[in-house]
Amino acid sequence: MLEQEVVLAVSDLARQSGVRPGMRRGGALMLVPDIGLHERAPVQEAEALHAVAMALLQYTPQVTEGEEATLLLDVGASLRLFGGIRRLCALVRASMAALGFTAVLGVAPTARGAWLLARSGAGRSLTIERMERRLHGLPVGLLPPARPYLAWLEGIGCLTVGELMRLPRPGLQRRCGRALLDVLDAARGHTAEMFGWIEAPPSFVAKLELFGRIEDADLLLAGARRLLLQMTGWLCARQFAVERISLLLEHERGRVARPPTAIDIMLAEPVWRDDHLVRLLKEKLAKLELEAPVIGLCLEALQVRPMAPHSDSLFPEPGGSKEDRQRLFELLVARLGTDNVLQAAPRADHRPEHANGWAPVQDKLRPADVAAALPPGSLPRPAWLLAKPIALLVREHRPFYCSPLRMVSSAERIEAGWWGETQTRDYFIAQGEDNAHYWVYRERLPGTDDDAEPRWYLHGLFG
Structure with a gap:
C-alpha cells in the first residue's frame, strides 16, 4: 500500500521479500519487480x-x-x-x-x-x-x-x-x-473521556460496489449479507424492526445501461436480525435468473416500525412461538411463491358457503371481517364444510342420514343474500344413532305454507 510514493503497509509475503514500510516505490520494485502496488484510497x-x-x-x-x-x-x-x-x-x-x-x-x-x-x-x-x-x-x-x-x-x-x-x-x-x-x-482513567457517538441516520440505504461483473445470482448472497449486517446495526440503534426491504441489483452503466433488478421481501412479522433475512434472500436469489451481469448492490429498508418487546409469557407455546411460525411461512413463500401459500380469510357474509375465502399468508386480515364472519350467539361451526349441501331423506318427519337424526341444539336462522343467491335457512346441530354430530339446515322457501313438508340438507360434519 502506497501513500505519496512511500510504502505505508505491506503483506506478509512482501515483508518476507524485504519490503518494509517507509520504502520508496522504486526501492520496493527493485526488491520485487512483480510486486502488486496499490495507492491508498x-x-x-x-x-x-x-x-x-x-x-x-x-x-x-x-x-x-x-x-x-x-x-x-x-x-x-x-x-x-x-x-x-x-x-x-x-x-x-x-x-x-x-x-x-x-x-x-x-x-x-x-x-x-x-x-x-x-x-x-x-x-x-x-x-x-x-x-x-x-x-x-x-x-x-x-x-x-x-x-x-x-x-x-x-x-x-x-x-x-x-x-x-x-x-x-x-x-x-x-x-x-x-x-x-x-x-x-x-x-x-485519571481524566474523563468525552466522545461524539455515531448517530444512525433516520432512514437506511446502503450500497456496495462489487469487485467484478457477477453473472451468477447465488454469488451475490455474500455481498447482500454485508449490507444486511449494516441494516441490523441500524435497526438496533434506532430500535426499529423492518417489515419490507428492497435489494437492487445494479447492472452495467453507460451506453448499455439498463434499470436495476429489484428483489422485494415483505415480512408478515417485523424482524431486526439478519439470519432470517439471509435465508429469505437465499431462496429469492436461487430462483432468480440474471438477464445481465451485476456490478453493484443497494439495500433499502422501505417499511419499518418500532421494535416490539419480547414475549413475557412464563410458559412457551408448544410447537414454537408465533414468530417461529411466521418465519416458516415467509420461508415457504420465498421458496414456493406468494400464490401457493394461502390462509383462510373470513368474509363479512352470513352465508356459510360464502363466509370464507383464501388470501396470501402475508396479507393482514382486518379484525372487522373476522368478527363479522361469526356473529355473537351463533352455533358452533363444523370443521368440515361440504362443498355442496346434500339433500336428506325425511322419515317420520325426521331427517335421515345413515340413521334418524335428532336435533340437539336450538335453531339458528340465517337470512342473507338479498343482493343475490338469497338464502332462508334454519340451522341445527343434529346427532345420529352412532353419536356422530352433523350440521344440517331446514330450507324455508318464501311463499310456502308452514305446514308443508320441509326440505332438509346436510351442510357440514363435526370432528
Missing part, C-alpha cells in the same frame, strides 16, 4: 469504516471513530446481554469476517487504554491494575503525541510507556506539550 477507507461502524451498532449504541482507522465501542452495558466479554468479542470478530475485514481487538476499562492495547495487539485487560501493567511495556511510539519527540525520548533512554510515566510531569509538559500528558491520563 481515503474515500473508500472512510466508507468501509462507516460500514463497519453501522454493523457494530447492534452490540452497543455508543460507537465512535478513533485515530488511525479505529473504532471505539463502549460495551459496559452490553456484557450481560451478549453473555460476557469473551462471547461479545467472538460476535464482533464474526461480524467483521462477514463484512470481509480483519480486526485486532483491545479491551480495557478506558477507551484510550483499549486503543493502545489494540494497536499493540496486546488483547484484554479488564481491571485498571492489570491494564497499567500491560501499558507499561508498550513502546512509547504508540502514543500519537509522542511521535514528534521520539528521537529525544530515545536519547534519554525512554523507550516504553512505563518509562515515560516515570518522567517528571512539569518537565515533560514543557518539552512535549500538554497533549501527551492528556493521553497518558486518559489511558490510566
Whole structure:
C-alpha cells in the first residue's frame, strides 16, 4: 500500500521479500519487480469504516471513530446481554469476517487504554491494575503525541510507556506539550473521556460496489449479507424492526445501461436480525435468473416500525412461538411463491358457503371481517364444510342420514343474500344413532305454507 510514493503497509509475503514500510516505490520494485502496488484510497477507507461502524451498532449504541482507522465501542452495558466479554468479542470478530475485514481487538476499562492495547495487539485487560501493567511495556511510539519527540525520548533512554510515566510531569509538559500528558491520563482513567457517538441516520440505504461483473445470482448472497449486517446495526440503534426491504441489483452503466433488478421481501412479522433475512434472500436469489451481469448492490429498508418487546409469557407455546411460525411461512413463500401459500380469510357474509375465502399468508386480515364472519350467539361451526349441501331423506318427519337424526341444539336462522343467491335457512346441530354430530339446515322457501313438508340438507360434519 502506497501513500505519496512511500510504502505505508505491506503483506506478509512482501515483508518476507524485504519490503518494509517507509520504502520508496522504486526501492520496493527493485526488491520485487512483480510486486502488486496499490495507492491508498481515503474515500473508500472512510466508507468501509462507516460500514463497519453501522454493523457494530447492534452490540452497543455508543460507537465512535478513533485515530488511525479505529473504532471505539463502549460495551459496559452490553456484557450481560451478549453473555460476557469473551462471547461479545467472538460476535464482533464474526461480524467483521462477514463484512470481509480483519480486526485486532483491545479491551480495557478506558477507551484510550483499549486503543493502545489494540494497536499493540496486546488483547484484554479488564481491571485498571492489570491494564497499567500491560501499558507499561508498550513502546512509547504508540502514543500519537509522542511521535514528534521520539528521537529525544530515545536519547534519554525512554523507550516504553512505563518509562515515560516515570518522567517528571512539569518537565515533560514543557518539552512535549500538554497533549501527551492528556493521553497518558486518559489511558490510566485519571481524566474523563468525552466522545461524539455515531448517530444512525433516520432512514437506511446502503450500497456496495462489487469487485467484478457477477453473472451468477447465488454469488451475490455474500455481498447482500454485508449490507444486511449494516441494516441490523441500524435497526438496533434506532430500535426499529423492518417489515419490507428492497435489494437492487445494479447492472452495467453507460451506453448499455439498463434499470436495476429489484428483489422485494415483505415480512408478515417485523424482524431486526439478519439470519432470517439471509435465508429469505437465499431462496429469492436461487430462483432468480440474471438477464445481465451485476456490478453493484443497494439495500433499502422501505417499511419499518418500532421494535416490539419480547414475549413475557412464563410458559412457551408448544410447537414454537408465533414468530417461529411466521418465519416458516415467509420461508415457504420465498421458496414456493406468494400464490401457493394461502390462509383462510373470513368474509363479512352470513352465508356459510360464502363466509370464507383464501388470501396470501402475508396479507393482514382486518379484525372487522373476522368478527363479522361469526356473529355473537351463533352455533358452533363444523370443521368440515361440504362443498355442496346434500339433500336428506325425511322419515317420520325426521331427517335421515345413515340413521334418524335428532336435533340437539336450538335453531339458528340465517337470512342473507338479498343482493343475490338469497338464502332462508334454519340451522341445527343434529346427532345420529352412532353419536356422530352433523350440521344440517331446514330450507324455508318464501311463499310456502308452514305446514308443508320441509326440505332438509346436510351442510357440514363435526370432528
